[in-house]
Amino acid sequence: MVKPSGQTATDTTIRIAGLVRRQFLLGLIFTVAACGPAAQSPGSAASAGESLEFEGSWNAAGSRHTISLGGERLGSIVDLKGTLLLRGPGRPGVGFQSEVIGLTDSATGFEGRSVWTDEHGDQVFSELQGQGTAAKNQITGTILSGTGRYAGITGSYEFSWQWVMEGEDGAVHGRAADLKGRVQRGPAAEGSPR
Secondary structure, eight states, X not given: OOOOTTOOHHHHHHHHHHHHHHHHHHHHHHHHXXXXXXXXXXXXXXXXXXXXXXXXXXXXXXXXXXXXOSTTOEEEEEEEEEEEEEESTTOXXXXXXXXXXXXXXXXXXXXXXEEEEOTTSOEEEEEEEEOOSSSOOEEEEEEXXXXXXXXXXXXXXXXXXXXXXXXXXXEEEEEEEEEEEEEEBOTTTTTOOO
8 A cells, every 4th residue: 555645654544443443333333223123132032942034234444464484475463343234024133343363374274363342342253264365265154152142152153354444564454255154052151131
């Protein structure tokens, strides 16, 4: 990314922080709009072991540190935070603040961990794996468990990751394309409040 003359790395960092704040606020607005009156809370229709599908959008910004592993091969550590909005009758929730940490090897792929936190502080934990290479960027998530209303939840999801902006100082912004998944509620989640 070429910086306009007179722009410093600090200016770029401030601009990215402002972008992340605006995205978070926009995500909150969408969440509030999507939380209109409903007969039941999202995900409460599933009984233990029943599988429900969802789709969504995921935007995140953060940092990436890359090293050369010889030749064309690169290794990167990513640390991303953003918003995750889900839709569909099987969604575990509507809106989440998301955090991801991961390691990418341009030859072998991506491995990471993610936590989604809803407006009540309840969380969903997952593992991420995928090709994560320049040629293929399909990522698969495995939902391991959760807290509060998501206790006992399991499932899986998949998406293609797209880098939207990359700064010279390691600042990055990306989004998930075609995010879709399936969740199952375990016995611990049945009858949970909210």
